[in-house]
Amino acid sequence: MSEPDRRERGAGMSRGSRRRAVWIALPVATAVALLVLVLATRDSAFERKASSPILGALAPPVAGATITGEPFDLDDWRGRWVIVNFFQSTCVPCIVEHPELVAFDERHNAAGDARIVSVVFDDTVENVREFFAVHGGDWPVLATGAREAAVAYGVTGVPESYLVAPSGVVVWKQLGGVTADGIDDVIAQLTADP
């Protein structure tokens, strides 16, 4: 076979292979491009953690018995703003946050327009009783049913708080400690006149 023949035949094979490669690569490239599009348009991991699927949804149940043995049901507080606060007695940010919750409770206790319910997270009732005896605070602290509530709210750590509107919808989530002014600001923003 002469050299020009070999070149001509090689060129023909190359064109065929290229065409097949294009046919095979096309669906793969399309699939990969779509996957990249899906991943690129999603929120970052941090944004997803700071967000929550229950925001904008009806508040999951918070029901059971408190550390003083009294029954509690979040639904009984429909019509009020409620802070659902998940905490642990030995967590330092929870200890730092607690005076702010006390201040918030004192501001709203008389009017009864906003309440707090604390939910024990991975702690013992005895430790929590001692915590409230030392640090103050006179609001319901859910003990029985606390784990169900923590999992239903998707709690990832403590302290973690959710603001439930009078309609019963979860409107705000805070990872880490809250402040009394911060909560009031959120309520003020949500209830501001147009």
Place this chain on the structure above:
Amino acid sequence: MRGRPSARTIGWIAALLVAAGAFTFGAVDEGPPKTNADRVRALAEDFACPVCAGQSVAESDVPVAREIRRQMAVWVDEGRSDAYIRDQLVAAYDVDIDYNPSGSGVTSLVWILPVLAAGGIAAVVVMMLRSGRSEQAQPAAGSQRRWRNAAVWTVAIVVVAGGAGLLVARSSGSRSAGGSVSGEIRVTSRELIFEAQQRLGTGDMDGAIAAYDEALELQPSSAEALTYRGWLTSRQGDLDTAAEYLDDAIAVDPAYPDARLFRAIVALEQGDGSAAAQELAAFDSLDPPPYAEELLAQSQVRERVAAARDADALAAVDALAALDERPAFSETDMDVPEALAAAEALAGRGDLLEAVQLLDWVLESRPGDPDVLAGRGWLLVRSGDPELLALGVEYLDAVLAADPSNPAGLVYRAFARWQQADIAGARADLEAFDRLDHRPPDLDRLVEDQGLRAAVSS
């Protein structure tokens, strides 16, 4: 040259291969989870720990993973389906928690796109092969028909036999030797716990442990099985593992008195008097049944807890006394109950003055603390000295002026008034104490043990 094998021969060979494959699959496949514990473990492996990098809920030991595992156990024991559990967790933690993305919505693209890509590639390959073959047309139409028939039969046999094999494997996955084909071999966890109790009665501790283990496989959130598995483990000397079982039992059911009692005993044996006192207080608050009270009395847990608490409190006070300059109470690790216990211990060994000084030191950091004021008044009331008794009553009056429902104030003042022969006053305080929704059990016991109720009612 030998001829091609007939379509029937090929069909038989294919059937044999598929049957062998199906039986192999049935033998190798683990089948569905055999017990609830297996199911919890399998589920926990299917979900990502929400706060850990690259760990499943099963692997992680952070608090949130522990709580999710415990809740999974409760759901599984309640008979909830995997789909229900998946829905609950995804609703709370978003789809990222699910290692098996759902087949709906945008997430379904994760499943669909690879299939589309594979299908596209396969289609291209088939098209190329067909076009290549058409260029080399062969006349043997009869032979082609036989091959096509053989292919159709092979595919049909593969589908039918494979499906049958899968069904057999699934239904026999949990079947033991001698078991029925239905695979239902379970006994209830209640029966196993009963069996464990019987074995324990005959002194067969290993058999009892094995039965409790089986019960926990069936019902991982059984507080009773966790409690007694922990208790037997502690009797074998493994206190740390026993504490883990008992902590799990308490997490499942904080109101199970047996778990509290055994946890107090284990804490005592671990040398942690403070934890033992906490568990005993929890036990007392549960209105325990008579058999548990008997067990408590037999094991002298109350006395041992009191002795350990006093020893701990005195050691803390002695450590403070050894310092050149005693720090403020608020700067120490000591809390009010420990300080009160130390004061009681000091008074018990005759150091009344030191006990009073200790509480005064606490009051410097916590002025007006009702518990400390009540404790100080109580020390004076018990001194036996009329003047100190009167001073003690003043302290208790101050406590009750600030909080008329302070339980310690009411009981201690009732005792003081009884000593002062003011029976009507003592009765009024005791009645106010009885009206409280939550009466500390130790104060209840104090009233009964010292005969106060009988004295004021006579």
